[in-house]
Every structure is written in structure tokens, then in C-alpha cells.
Amino acid sequence: MTSAPNFRDGLLAEIPSLRAFAMSLCGKSDRADDLVQETLVKAWAAQLSFTPGTNLRAWLFTILRNVYFGELRKRKREVEDVDGVYAATLSVSGEQDARVDFKDFEKALAQLSPDQREVLTLIGASGFSYEEAAEICGVAVGTIKSRLNRARAKLTDLLSIEAVADIGPEPVSRAVISRSSSLPSV
Template sequence: MVDDSLRDEMVAAIPKLRAFPISLTGNSDRADDLVQDTVVRALGSINRFDRGTNLNAWLFTILRNLFHSEYRKREVEDADGSFAARLRTHPDQHGRLDFKAFRAALATLPMDQREALLLVGAQGMSYEEAAEVSDVAVGTVESRVNRARTRLSILLDLTCEAELGPDDLTKAALASG
């Protein structure tokens, strides 16, 4: 049995939980399935959660593990990009074109870099929280985010920090690129 306050915290975390797999998969139905599976697993393992610790990090860790398990099962070889090219639609406006270019560039990043960038950049987690979710050292997350931003700045031909974000890692990525 889950107490009301913990249940309310879990429900409040669902929108952020949902945004993460949407960014990783690009598919809202898969994202919803992953979030549902995450909540079911969390409720089934609620006795393992230590009250007073970071519930969001615990839930994101469960979600991340579920995603990676599913990803390994569904991974499709697409070395030349022909499969991905068939899945694309042509957007109507410039913002959608920019977003399409960003998503395509994001998809080329190694999974560990993409995940770190999404946790820190899209989810707004601190490097410490992202490290906890990913079960790696804080420096590893910083490194992955830096490499991801550097690669994206090259792929998207970005030249100023305002185009990527204001933190010191972004400045360093642009300076080195």
C-alpha cells in the first residue's frame, strides 16, 4: 500500500517522466507505455524506495532501464539512413524544419550522450541528478553533455552560446569546436 503523499508525488512526476521517452523515441505511444510500465514497476517495488531520497531520480532510473531493455529488443540496423528517411514527414514551417534538423542531429549522437543531454538539457536535471539516474560519475555526465553539445553545434552549424544554452560547458564546447 502506498501512502497518499508518495502517490501524489508519483503522479506529479508523470509529465516529466513522459517527456524523457518522447525525446528518446519520438513516439508518444511508446513513451506512454514506458511511463505506465515505470509507474507499475515503481509501485511494485515501492518498498525499495527510501523516503527522503530523490523520487524523481528513482523513477527516471526505472524508466531509463526499461527504455534500454526495450531499445535492445527493437534496435533496427539503419546504417545508410534509408529506413529513417522513409519515416520522415515534410514540415510546414521553419520552426518545424529546425526541430526536424535538431532531432535528426540528436539521433546521430551515441545513446549515452543523447541520454545525458536530454536529462540535463530537456529535463532540467542537475549533473548530479543525471549521474544518479544514469548510474555514472558526475564527471562522466558532464563529459557526455559536453561532447553531445559539441557534436550538435557542428552538425547544426551553431556558432554562439545562445543557440545551445548559457552554461560553462556550452561555452567550452563552442570554443573548442
């Protein structure tokens, strides 16, 4: 195990090299300083995973590189919306409706037979194929399909679903959401 003073001294000695590498990656001194700081914090937190006698510089450069590219990937998923125009077009239905709907679903699910509930969970929630579910349950594929069909029909009946439009927000909320998404951009 590396003693903290030796590890700390090694970190401090590598700061200039880390900063130069960070500058080569991002080209901005303030951003490079942030990358170096984040690297040092991560390295300090993970110092027990560092093997003494191995290349500390390579280990630190790997951490810095991972931090840099991780942040780049994260920024690619973000949408820049300086004036809030994009955010103004977004709307979300009330959370309370979803909770009530989910409670209703839980109650209906509990009313299914254990076999139907198992198949619905395996295929509908866990994403198994009919064949995989049949193997897990130890029954024929046709039995799985039959149980699933009966489970879906029973849930539809218990939840009073007559059409696909009955799933999701109620009509007033749906109208508000569609109205706000069709407003012209400012």
C-alpha cells in the first residue's frame, strides 16, 4: 500500500505534465485546470487501487483522459437552450395522475393468477422472448402465449381500457400537452 505522503508527493510532481496534457485536449487554460483538479480528486479518492511501483503518470493520464471524454459524451447529449425557447415548448403532465394510474395497475396485477402475472412480468417487463419465458417456466411456448393473452385481456378489463387512447394522460391533460407542443416558437 502506498503511504499518503509519498502518493501526495507523486501527485504534486505530475501536476505540470497533467496540465500540459489537459491543455492539449481542450485548448483552454481554465478548462485544463478544472480537468487537472478533477483528475487529482479522483486519483486521491482511488489511491488504494493504485499499485505502488507501477507508472503513476500513466495512471493519472488515464484518469484525466477518461474524465475529459466522459464530459464530452455527456455534453453531446445536452441541448443548448440559451434563451429557454426549447424549454418553453416542453410540458409534463402532473405526477399525481401517473401515481394513481400505477397504483391501479398494481392492484389489477395482483388480481391476476400467479402464472399470468409471472408470464406478463417475464415478457412485458423483463423483455424475455416467448421461447425464453417458456424455458424459464418449464412449459410449452403455446402455453406462454395463452397465459400472456389471458393476462393482457384480464388487465384490460380490470383497468377499463377500451382503446389505446385510454392509456396515458386523461383527455384534458392530453389536450393541454398537445396544445403547448404546437405553439409557435418565440
